[in-house]
Amino acid sequence: RRCAGSLRLLTCRLWFILTRAYKKVEEDDLKFPLIYGEGKKARVMATIGVTRGLGDHDLKVFSSNIHIKPFLSCFPEVRVYDLTQYEHCPDDVLVLGTDGLWDVTNDKEVAGVVMEVLMSYEPNDPCRYTMVAQELVVRSRGVLKERGWRLANDKLGSGDDISVFVIPLGGPGNYT
Incomplete structure (x- = not known):
């Protein structure tokens, strides 16, 4: 009899854990501000950077009992663009860069x-x-100066990892 009660309790807990991991975010969940900070200092629920939390199912908001998992997803948002439908000049390129590039450099630059x-x-x-x-x-x-890494305009250089890919779109005959 005691074993059956324990099994029932374990089954209830397992059901709660499994259904909680896939909980849909409701309006009431957003009472706690979802994003704190700006730029590199932004954190989901003041606890973790978004990319750091994609597998941490048991992570809770600092000093609380609120689980962060419902607010993060390991499923990427994917958009497909058919670049072949456009006519490209020989120097047309696609620039893919991490936030280390885009935090300090805009599209025009x-x-x-x-x-x-x-x-x-x-x-x-x-x-x-x-x-x-x-x-x-x-x-x-940027360049290392007395006050850290600085850009040409004396603003702070990127303190993040920087990865950049430049992909030519003008066709194989233009970059062989």
């Missing part, structure tokens, strides 16, 4: 660097795309 570097290489030089990526990383990191 990236486009300027892309044009500047591509114009300084021969059109058929395959290294020119690598050099664009390298230049974007170097400019986003």
Whole structure:
């Protein structure tokens, strides 16, 4: 009799744990501010950076009993764009970069660097795309000065990891 009660309790707890992990976020769940801070200091429920929490099912908000899992998902949002439907110029590129690039560099600055570097290489030089990526990383990191890493405008350089991919869209004949 005691064993059956324990089994029932275990079954109830297991059901609660399994259903809680896939809970749909309701309006009442949002009483606690969802995002605290800005930029690199932003944290989900003042506890964890979003990318750090994607597998931590038991993580709770600091000093509370609120589980963070309902607010994070390991399923990415995917968008597919058919780039073949557009006509591309030989120097059209797609720049993929981590937040280490985008935190300190805007679209216009990236486009300027892309044009500047591509114009300084021969059109058929395959290294020119690598050099664009390298230049974007170097400019986003900045230069080490007395007060830390600084950009050309004396603002703080990126303190985050910086990864950049420059992918030519002009077709295989344009970068072989």
